[in-house]
Amino acid sequence: MEVVILGGRRQIGKLAADAIEELLRRKPDAVLGLATGSSPLPVYDELAERNSRGLDFSRATAFTLDEYVGLPAGHPESYREVIRREFTDRVNIAPEKVHGPDGSAGDIPAACQAYEDAIAAAGGVDLQLLGVGTDGHIAFNEPGSSFASRTRIKSLIEQTRRDNARFFKSLAEVPHHVLTQGLGTLMEARHVILIATGAQKAQAVREFVEGPVSAICPASILQFHPHATVLLDEAAASAL
Numbered sequence: 001m002e003v004v005i006l007g008g009r010r011q012i013g014k015l016a017a018d019a020i021e022e023l024l025r026r027k028p029d030a031v032l033g034l035a036t037g038s039s040p041l042p043v044y045d046e047l048a049e050r051n052s053r054g055l056d057f058s059r060a061t062a063f064t065l066d067e068y069v070g071l072p073a074g075h076p077e078s079y080r081e082v083i084r085r086e087f088t089d090r091v092n093i094a095p096e097k098v099h100g101p102d103g104s105a106g107d108i109p110a111a112c113q114a115y116e117d118a119i120a121a122a123g124g125v126d127l128q129l130l131g132v133g134t135d136g137h138i139a140f141n142e143p144g145s146s147f148a149s150r151t152r153i154k155s156l157i158e159q160t161r162r163d164n165a166r167f168f169k170s171l172a173e174v175p176h177h178v179l180t181q182g183l184g185t186l187m188e189a190r191h192v193i194l195i196a197t198g199a200q201k202a203q204a205v206r207e208f209v210e211g212p213v214s215a216i217c218p219a220s221i222l223q224f225h226p227h228a229t230v231l232l233d234e235a236a237a238s239a240l
């Protein structure tokens with residue numbers, strides 16, 4: 001695991017965008033793994049800017065990490081809408097090449113398997129962006145998630161619902177269930193870039209970078225990933 005401590009969110013955005021630009025120039029039909037949350041936003045801003053200057057996403061495919069279960073179609077906080085607003089509508093990626101787990105499916109296990117199949121059919125993820133939860137979760141793999149897990153339904157713990165309540169009118173509106181790529185799914189991405197900023201992430205960063213590899217801290221599995229890059233600002237790195 002390579003840990004890089006940078007001066008701020010803008011610099012983090014540029015470094016991650018450099019890796020994505022290098023990938024797209026080498027492999028124009030690359031498969032990108034996209035994350036929601038505030039951590040990757042500077043990357044998306046930087047990529048939108050580079051797209052306006054000619055960086056081409058037209059042959060790329062994208063897969064998002066996770067989705068709430070039970071939000072009505074088109075709900076502004078469904079991750080399908082969030083990723084569209086924050087990234088994919090701002091670059092020239094084809095909308096039909098942007099995939100996410102179907103949180104409104106009637107048959108949830110079938111939808112999860114279909115998502116795994118779609119990732120495999122695309123040839124797997126070349127570069128996966130990740131944030132990390134204050135409890136060490138990645139995607140929505142909460143503490144205790146199996147390292148071998150695949151895309152499936154999960155219950156959110158209260159801390160995560162509270163962390164995410166800022167996007168909803170009230171805590172009561174935050175769904176209790178989500179679909180998420182599993183830790184086993186994420187570990188198959190060829191390159192993982194995890195971004196964490198701010199003092200509220202310092203403890204989780206310390207645990208997953210320096211602590212034991214344990215399901216109690218799901219992000220710690222990245223210690224076993226052959227190509228994982230962790231981009232931190234000084235506040236997020238302050239407990240290392």
Ligand code: GLP
Pocket residue numbers: 035036037038039040065066130131132133134138139140160164
């Ligand atoms: C949610 C998402 C995660 C994300 C986390 C942290 O729980 N499912 O993918 O990493 O929030 O979000 P933020 O980057 O806003 O701190």
